[in-house]
Amino acid sequence: MPFSTTQATLVPAKYRVLPLFMPAGTQHSTLKTQHSFYLRYGKRLFDVALALPLLLFMLPLLASAAALAAAQNRGHWLFRQPRPGWHGQLFTLYKIQTMTEARDVAGQLRPDAERLPTLGRWLRTTSL
Numbered sequence: 001m002p003f004s005t006t007q008a009t010l011v012p013a014k015y016r017v018l019p020l021f022m023p024a025g026t027q028h029s030t031l032k033t034q035h036s037f038y039l040r041y042g043k044r045l046f047d048v049a050l051a052l053p054l055l056l057f058m059l060p061l062l063a064s065a066a067a068l069a070a071a072q073n074r075g076h077w078l079f080r081q082p083r084p085g086w087h088g089q090l091f092t093l094y095k096i097q098t099m100t101e102a103r104d105v106a107g108q109l110r111p112d113a114e115r116l117p118t119l120g121r122w123l124r125t126t127s128l
Helices: 005-009 037-072 118-126
Strands: 078-084 090-096
Touching: 037 090, 037 118
Parallel strands: none
Antiparallel strands: 078 090
């Protein structure tokens, strides 16, 4: 027997997530969400404070990998691809290009195994 609309949308009580600060007897639907200072500002500040030194530390390695990729791919070192992100909104993904644009006589791209140079294989193995 198929579920009715009301039965399909009900969530069992053991799977509901309720905030810890909810006073006894308060209905969840009437509760206004309050965010702490950490959730509003601290989390973002922590992310930036951690990411900035790591980026500065990795910058020489990434710059040398980009320079080697540019030398191997005749100046093309950046791969761009539009991808869906939060709520389906498109964003542009940037990566170091690991494959060459080698084509056969007919102008078709060669198989991936032939277009992946040693540097590209190393970059993919190390996830840089």
